[in-house]
Amino acid sequence: TAISASKTFGAKLVIACDLVDERLETAREMGADVVLNSGKCNLADEIHKLTDGIGVDAAIDITGAEPAISASLRCVRAAGRLVCVGLPTKNVTLDLTNGLIYREVEMTGVSGRKIWDTWADFETVMKGPYYKLDKVIGRRFALKEFDKALDAIQSGVPGKMILYPGKEQLEV
Structure with missing residues (x-):
């Protein structure tokens, strides 16, 4: 969705990064240029x-993982912006002096509080x-199959897992 939004609102070059090739293919289908x-x-x-040594204007981290956040910060140009959407499960250590302060990078979070x-x-x-x-929708499961949905999430299946309360999987 971040890729689609970036392209929709005029980003000229959208670069998607992930560890899972299947997710990268999905990113390309959603509009990623690289x-x-x-x-x-x-x-x-x-x-x-890719950016003639400058770095990207903005990076969006949706993982909350320290290595991804640190890498994103290193990829942002001086006076660029790092937007953190993913929620870390533990404290994240960053080089604030060299990565953020001296480079005047703006770092912000998005939590959905402005959804309306x-x-x-x-x-x-x-x-x-x-x-x-x-x-965006990964797979659909009956509610009683929640363990299969969790397995899909943990194995890296891209998209949101949808759980239905009935026995049948509803079509979207």
Whole structure:
């Protein structure tokens, strides 16, 4: 969704990074111009090659994982912005002096508290050419199969797992 929103609102180059190739393919289908498996490359080096050594204007971390947040910070240009959406499960250590303060990077979080203020923007994204609902929904499970849904999440299946209270899986 972040990729679709970025493209919808005019981003010229959207670079998606992940550790799972299947998710990278989904990112490409949602509008990413470049996909990088950050487990198979030096992400900051690759980003700087793609941006003539400058770095990206903005990075969005949806993982909450310290290595991803740190890598995102290294990829942002001086005076750029790092937006954190993912929730860390433990404290995150960052080099604030060299990574943030000296480079004047703005770091902010998004938690959904402004959902009603931004609904019209999201509607625009959903109606745009990049948003693909079938790519956002991963798989569907009966509620009693919640253990299978959790297994899918933990194995890295992209998208949201949908649980239905009845025996039958409903079609979207």
